[in-house]
Amino acid sequence: MVMGKMKLLCVVLGILLLMIPMAKSQTNDRKLETKQVLRSLGGQAAKPLFRDPVYDGAADPVICWNRREKKWFMFYTNRRANAPDTAGVTWVHGTRIGIAESSDGGATWNYRGTADIDYGQGEYTHWAPEVIEHDGAYHMYLTFVPGIFENWSHPRDIIHLTSSDLLKWKYQSTLKLSSDRCIDACVMRLPDGAWRMWYNNEVDHKSIYYADSPDLYNWTDRGKAVGERPGEGPKVFRWKERYWMIVDVWKGLGVYSSDDCLTWKRQERNLVEDPGKGPGDQVEGRHADVVVSDGRAYLFYFTHPGRANPGPDDSYEQRRSLIQVVELEYKDGHLACDRDKPTHILLKSPDGEN
Numbered sequence: 636m637v638m639g640k641m642k643l644l645c646v647v648l649g650i651l652l653l654m655i656p657m658a659k660s661q662t663n664d665r666k667l668e669t670k671q672v673l674r675s676l677g678g679q680a681a682k683p684l685f686r687d688p689v690y691d692g693a694a695d696p697v698i699c700w701n702r703r704e705k706k707w708f709m710f711y712t713n714r715r716a717n718a719p720d721t722a723g724v725t726w727v728h729g730t731r732i733g734i735a736e737s738s739d740g741g742a743t744w745n746y747r748g749t750a751d752i753d754y755g756q757g758e759y760t761h762w763a764p765e766v767i768e769h770d771g772a773y774h775m776y777l778t779f780v781p782g783i784f785e786n787w788s789h790p791r792d793i794i795h796l797t798s799s800d801l802l803k804w805k806y807q808s809t810l811k812l813s814s815d816r817c818i819d820a821c822v823m824r825l826p827d828g829a830w831r832m833w834y835n836n837e838v839d840h841k842s843i844y845y846a847d848s849p850d851l852y853n854w855t856d857r858g859k860a861v862g863e864r865p866g867e868g869p870k871v872f873r874w875k876e877r878y879w880m881i882v883d884v885w886k887g888l889g890v891y892s893s894d895d896c897l898t899w900k901r902q903e904r905n906l907v908e909d910p911g912k913g914p915g916d917q918v919e920g921r922h923a924d925v926v927v928s929d930g931r932a933y934l935f936y937f938t939h940p941g942r943a944n945p946g947p948d949d950s951y952e953q954r955r956s957l958i959q960v961v962e963l964e965y966k967d968g969h970l971a972c973d974r975d976k977p978t979h980i981l982l983k984s985p986d987g988e989n
Contacts, residue, residue: 677981678742683915685744685958692716694937694956695922699766701801709735710764716954723785728760741982754806758783765820773798776820790815812856814838819868833869841865868922874932875965883922911974915940915957928982932963
């Protein structure tokens with residue numbers, strides 16, 4: 636009986652000894668598979684994604700691929716958040732467009748400098764750039780304010796600039812749009828090859844208007860696109876076989892969808908309205924860009940992190956702003972996102988080079 640039990644025990648131990656390396660191999664295989672999946676999803680985005688090292692006032696981001704340097708460029712409004720003795724809203728004026736760059740598909744960004752724009756004399760302000768590439772040339776549609784002002788009651792136009800390298804920009808024209816207070820251009824090509832611009836007409840209760848162009852140089856204003864509630868910073872993109880418009884409504888980002896880029900239906904729930912939990916993300920998200928890459932869509936937005944805690948309106952903590960990113964999700968015909976979930980990002984070049 637004892638010998639039988641001993642034989643049985645030896646058999647069981649033998650089987651266990653054979654299973655241990657198999658289990659280790661399976662564990663290693665699972666770890667390798669997990670690493671491969673994460674690698675295919677891209678690097679984990681920094682949180683916050685980017686802070687401007689000069690004024691700490693990065694806002695209104697827009698992302699563009701630099702074909703010459705094989706890097707992603709981020710252009711942004713650079714508010715003077717840390718500037719002393721700035722009465723009223725002068726700290727939001729007197730800005731130049733900042734540039735950050737990424738060599739790892741958008742997970743990390745480094746400060747590059749400011750855009751060299753040959754327009755404006757004396758005191759002036761540059762806001763909210765839109766940057767696109769077409770036929771080897773880059774086009775910027777920039778909000779230009781002819782001064783540094785203490786309040787918002789002053790003219791502002793959208794100007795057109797071009798560049799061959801995304802660094803030095805040449806003035807082309809000032810667009811004739813619906814009023815003398817137009818800001819926040821967004822430009823997209825339509826299926827017929829023409830171009831459409833959406834922008835904020837501040838005179839008409841901050842409604843979103845649009846204009847059309849056959850060539851990016853000559854524009855015809857078409858009137859109101861969306862206006863049942865005020866908003867700014869429109870961003871239009873195509874994803875999941877639909878057109879989407881995201882608008883900063885100061886309670887997160889409002890979402891509209893369309894089949895034809897003319898008739899827009901509002902989504903009930905805003906994006907990034909509820910505060911997140913991550914560093915610099917505990918307030919609502921503001922003026923955003925969306926990049927669609929390899930079937931995935933990424934929302935780049937800015938926050939005023941100091942506004943999570945009450946304080947003087949003119950304090951540095953209330954003014955400072957930074958850039959965040961989150962991947963968009965498509966659920967039952969609506970857009971959603973989870974800003975507290977780690978964002979793995981891999982922006983691929985339009986040429987398929989990375």
